[in-house]
Amino acid sequence: MSDTHAQTVAFVRQEMLPEQPPPASEQGVIKWMRQNLFDGWLNTLLTVLSLYFIYKIVAGAWPWFANGIWTTSSLAECRELLEGGVGACFSVLTERWNQLLFGFKYPPDQYWRPTLAFVLLLIAMAPVLFSKKFPRQMFIFTGLFPFIAFWLIWGGSLLTPLVALLGFVAGYVAFKKFEYQSFAMGMIAGLLATVIVWWLGGFITGAAPGFMALEAVPSRDLGGFMLNIILGTVCVSLSLPIGILLALGRQSDMIIIKWICVVFIEFIRGVPLITLLFVANVVLAYFLPPGTNFDLVLRVIIMITMFSSAYIAEVIRGGLAALPRGQYEAADSLGLDYAQSTRLIIMPQALKISIPGIVNVAVGLFKDTVLVSVISMFDLVGMIRGPILASTEWNGVYWELWGFAVLLFFVVCYGISQYSQWLERELATDHR
Amino acid sequence: MSTLSDPPSGSFQLSMLINDTRYRSYTFQFVALVLLVAAMAYLGWNLVQNLTAAGLNISYQFLGEPAGYDINQTLISYTSQSTHWRASLVGVLNTLLVAFLGCIMATIIGVVVGVLRLSNNWIVRKLTSFYVEIFRNVPVLIWILIIMAVFVAVLPQPRDFRGDNPEASMVLDAFAFTGRGFYSPAPIFGPGSGVVIAVFLASIVGIFAFRKHARKALFERGQLIPTFWPSVALFFIPAILAFFIMGRPIGLDYPELKGFNFQGGIFMRNSLIALWFALSIYTAAFIAENVRAGILAVSKGQTEAAASLGLRPNRIMNLVVLPQALRVIIPPLISHYLNLTKNSSLAIAVGYMDLTGTLGGITLNQTGRAIECVVLLMLFYLTISLSISALMNVYNNSVKLQER
Amino acid sequence: MKKIAILGAMTVAGLSAGAVSASTLEDVKARGKLNCGVTTGLVGFAAPNANGEWEGFDVGVCRAVAAAVLGDPTAVEFVPTTGKTRFTALASGEIDLLARNTTWTFSRDVDLKFEFVGINYYDGQGFMVPKELGVSSAKELDGATVCIQTGTTTELNLADFFRANNISYEPVPIETNAEAQPLYLEGACDVYTTDASGLAATRAAFENPGDHVVLPEIISKEPLGPLVRHGDNDWADINRWVLNALIAAEELGVTSANVAEMSASAGNNPEINRLLGTEGTLGEMLGLEADWAKNAIMAGGNYGELFEKNIGENTPIGLARGLNAQWTEGGLLYSPPFR
Structure with missing residues (x-):
């Protein structure tokens, strides 16, 4: 209406009132609680139930945890100290700490080697995981790391990993030299150079077995959580390139190659990992030339790598399929050949899309490494089930040991999945 | 790999096999085929060599011979005089049983948790996400072993039900929960x-x-x-x-305590329960995430549009949200079922006699026919996986048709 | 991604290792180590101690063979095997010798193509029950839940026994002895069955061994012995005669304490002289050094010493010699002459 009422009507307020704070029930903690916890009878019921549940767990676990004993040397001693009260015998962890981490056969005076390798692994992974925060030069160390780690963990002469490294360098150089002819020529030349260097290097390592040698540790002696980490990292890193090749093969127009890849992938994905481990354990030996002898860890690495590369191939295939058709056409119109366009245009984008999937596969694979305990290898689970729970001292300590195993795996796997979510946000700069 | 320019004229040269895109793919395929055949031949040759050296042969005759061992859970009649083939069949049925039970329970828990994760109750949200994270991030083998160990260690054994003043008693005189399993009428x-x-x-x-x-x-x-x-x-x-x-x-x-064990009633063995529970809660954590993602994938506009048509909330859920969410939920759900079935082969860790326990376990050990047993084992799982994949493809195609 | 290098490095290592020869003896000598298959852990027979060193009766056999062949009882790589993996490990050449309380049976010898080189322990399958059950005979076990190790002859014997006596039972299959222990102790099975020696060893590892009894029935013959692959008779001979040397040494009174002295020069007893290489060329015939038997005995003592040290009556396992006494003392141990 008009503004005349303001003057004429007595009961209309003329000045603004100062803002009032919202009522106590509509702000701060109380509002939050009303909205989030007691919104309706169903929610209230759920809240009460959850609180009761949490209370039960905490009330049950806390005294057990707080009364934990860390210093005894056997379960009987620990139970004596507890005098019938509730309490955990964490001393099994302190007493068997090295066994849980390194297995029971790794020479104790050499524990520094896997520990150092683990620290170096973190350093080597840092530039890969956080490429923006670390200088690019660190990638050189990442490239060297596998050879250093091999030398540290397995010991033996430094020449062995050195020759292997030289082989790769020679292969790369040869590849670069012939790449201008064609990608295929480069590959062939690179392979040849690598094999020749390894073959020649075989003589050198054979001639000087003691060169900068650490005490050799056979892979049978690896164990504990270390074995899980080794299997996990080695198999994931090996299966990435194989998975990429398989995915490309499956997308290929070449009918034979396509079918080889399809059959391989579907076969591997169709059987449980445990049957593949049985193959590694009891069958594979029959398919090797008579007299050769792979050790079990290597056979297991081969099988797990095959397993995970099939899964990674499917993830990457998803990434390839998600790329807009225009990307392929654009690459073609630039005159790039297949190798170039794949390497420079297609793969970088497809891999970026596939990162969450790849990380999922990696986490799953890391978890699956505990299956080796079923084929009598002493990884973390194998150590717990075998030597530790069967020993006279620690017969019957379940919660502490299994809780420890759960904790270790949870920390690693949860960490990786949180990282992948962070990376997804970091990379989410595209046009989608 | 399109060739835009006119194909070069002139006669065929050997170098074209590598450098000409028209022929190069044939070269590659040929090389791949040769390599594949060579690898197969190499492995086969080694196998033959090794088998002759060891004086062994590949033969499936052992399947017709008496197995000689007993199995504790048999869905079909079986005695130690039955054949290895029959023992494998018992194992197959046990695998299917635990997989079936596991899938049902995993779906129920997974859907409930998935919906609760979207609840607006803060505590429930946190609790369920804690559940999902802890079960997803720890190997299922560890869960199986934990549940089995806890089962055996915490629940009373039949001997505790004995005596005038027993430590444990039956629930309603009909159900007995023991470390060996559950007994019910x-x-x-x-x-x-x-x-x-x-x-x-x-x-x-x-x-x-x-x-x-x-x-x-x-x-x-x-x-x-x-x-x-x-x-x-x-x-x-x-x-x-x-x-x-x-x-x-x-x-x-009713089950009754007679001699060493409860007799009568239905008995669910501890290994079955441990495996079933562990597989269900582990898989349920994944299913919960799927369900959540599926519901979130239905855009809010759909709910609002339905509401503006005057539909009541449960009808919105039934008629608008769920049909759309299911399309997102079901394909991964089926692959989780498949994973659960494959993971059931971990039964061997708790001594549940599934196919891995009979054919891949005792039969393999007793006959020493490692290659044959492992091949049969793989074939079984492969058949299951491929048939489920085929079903899934049919489903995917059927929902695709409705899409515009 | 770059870890492909590890495979590469291993290939290099494999290439530099050189060609593989046909004879097991040469392989072992070239390798400088004996690969010996043992159990994953059975106290007294083969189990790693707190320092991770393998100890036990079967381990003693491995060490004796290593000492005879390589002159060094510590040059052994112990490969833990389960009931499932042991035969493949041997057949595929992963191990040279399987000393894992394995029962000598017809089908293992003939059908699986292995060569049992002798018997180092005469055993039989028994039952262990908690004392409080008040069971005194295996025939009272009707309806009992029985824990068994899979992949062993015990599984088949058990089925036969219960079938023959027309009583029922619930088998609970377990992969390793270690997993069976908690199940039995917590009461998930009423009975644990395996070889009587294994029962004694398992019981010894319990907190209160006195609460458990081994039932008197022995339901099977279980001659346990080391075995090798068919086809390499020289290698089988070496293992057979190392085992016989240990047995004969006890019979002849040669112990780890006096073997050095006795082998220093030829003594009065020609058989001891031949055994210890101070007379004749037995070692040469086997393709070993003349002092092979001396080394084998030095490694852990003669058969009796090994027995007493690992599983005898003064150990927690406390097995009596019984059938495993020398034939001169009413047992079954009877080494062929060294001649």
Whole structure:
């Protein structure tokens, strides 16, 4: 209406009132609680139930945890100290700490080697995981790391990993030299150079077995959580390139190659990992030339790598399929050949899309490494089930040991999945 | 790899096999084929060499020989004199049993947790996400072993039920929860129980027919027929009536403590329960994430549009959100079922006699026929996986058709 | 991604290792180590101690063979095997010798193509029950839940026994002894069955061994012995005669304490002289050094010493010699002459 009422009507307020704070029930903690916890009878019921549940767990676990004993040397001693009260015998962890981490056969005076390798692994992974925060030069160390780690963990002469490294360098150089002819020529030349260097290097390592040698540790002696980490990292890193090749093969127009890849992938994905481990354990030996002898860890690495590369191939295939058709056409119109366009245009984008999937596969694979305990290898689970729970001292300590195993795996796997979510946000700069 | 320029004229040269894109793919395929055949031949040759050196052969005759060992859970009749083939069949059925039970329970837990993760109750949200994270991030083998160990260690054993002042007692005198497994009463079907079962089955068919009729009435005439209470009534009343009319033909066989164990009733072995629980709660954590993602994938606009049409919340869920969410949920759900089935091969860790335990375990050990057993084992899992994948493809195609 | 290098490095290592020869003896000598298959852990027979060193009766056999062949009882790589993996490990050449309380049976010898080189322990399958059950005979076990190790002859014997006596039971299959222990102790099975020696060893590892009894029935013959692959008779001979040397040494009174002295020069007893290489060329015939038997005995003592040290009556396992006494003392141990 008009503004005349303001003057004429007595009961209309003329000045603004100062803002009032919202009522106590509509702000701060109380509002939050009303909205989030007691919104309706169903929610209230759920809240009460959850609180009761949490209370039960905490009330049950806390005294057990707080009364934990860390210093005894056997379960009987620990139970004596507890005098019938509730309490955990964490001393099994302190007493068997090295066994849980390194297995029971790794020479104790050499524990520094896997520990150092683990620290170096973190350093080597840092530039890969956080490429923006670390200088690019660190990638050189990442490239060297596998050879250093091999030398540290397995010991033996430094020449062995050195020759292997030289082989790769020679292969790369040869590849670069012939790449201008064609990608295929480069590959062939690179392979040849690598094999020749390894073959020649075989003589050198054979001639000087003691060169900068650490005490050799056979892979049978690896164990504990270390074995899980080794299997996990080695198999994931090996299966990435194989998975990429398989995915490309499956997308290929070449009918034979396509079918080889399809059959391989579907076969591997169709059987449980445990049957593949049985193959590694009891069958594979029959398919090797008579007299050769792979050790079990290597056979297991081969099988797990095959397993995970099939899964990674499917993830990457998803990434390839998600790329807009225009990307392929654009690459073609630039005159790039297949190798170039794949390497420079297609793969970088497809891999970026596939990162969450790849990380999922990696986490799953890391978890699956505990299956080796079923084929009598002493990884973390194998150590717990075998030597530790069967020993006279620690017969019957379940919660502490299994809780420890759960904790270790949870920390690693949860960490990786949180990282992948962070990376997804970091990379989410595209046009989608 | 399109060739834009005119193909170069001139005669065929050997270098074109590598440098000409028209021929290069043939070269590659040829090389791949040769490599594949060579690898196969190499492995096969090694196998033959190794087998002759060891004086062994590949033969499936052992499948027809008596197995000689006993199996504790058999869904079909089996004695230690049955053949290895029969033992494998027992294993197959046990695998399918635990996979089936696991899938059902995983779905129930997964859906409940998935929906609760979207609850607006803060504590429930945190609790369920804690559940999902902790179970997803720890190997299922560890969960199986933990549940088995806890089962055996925490629950009372049959010996605790014994004596005048036992440490443990049966629940309602009908159920016994022991470290060896759960005992519950089993139905005994007397004469005339067939009628009761037939009536019961008929009433279930009737429920479906009634609901279909109600739906038709709703869609064609807009007539709203209540379905819930009639369904419940239909479910119970005819069967109970038939039960009493036939003179209570179905009785219960209660488990009783006799000798070393409880006898009678239905017995679910601890290994089955441990495996079933562990597989379910582990897989449920993944399913929960799927369900959540599926529901979130239905855009809020759909819910709002449905609401603006005047639909009530449960109808919005049933008619608008769920049909769309299911399309997102079901494909990964099926692959989780597949994973659960494959993970059930971990039964070997708790001594549950699934196929890995019979064919891949005892039969393999007793006969020493490692190659044959592992091949059969893989074939079985491969068949299951491929048939489920085939079903999934059919489903995917069927939902694709409805898409515009 | 770059870890492909590890595979590469291993290939290099494999290439530099050189060609593989046909004879097991040469392989072992070239390798400088004996690969010996043992159990994953059975106290007294083969189990790693707190320092991770393998100890036990079967381990003693491995060490004796290593000492005879390589002159060094510590040059052994112990490969833990389960019931499932042991035969493949041997057949595929992963191990040279399987000393894992394995029962000598017809089908293992003939059908699986292995060569049992002798018997180092005469055993039989028994039952262990908690004392409080009040069971005194295996025939009272009707309806009992029985824990068994899979992949062993015990599984088949058990089925036969219960079938023959027409009583029922619930088998609970377990992969390793270690997993069976907690199940039995917590009461998930009423009975644990395996070889009587294994029962004694398992019971010894319990907190209160006195609460458990081994039932008197022995339901099978279980001659346990080391075995090798068919086809390499020289290698089988070496293992057979190392085992016989240990047995004969006890009979002849040669112990780890006096073997050095006795082998220093030829003594009065020609058989001891031949055994210890101070007379004749037995070692040469086997393709070993003349002092092979001396080394084998030095490794852990003669058969009796090994027995007493690992599983005898003064150990927690406390097995009596019984059938495993020398034939001169009423047992079954009877080494062929060294001649």
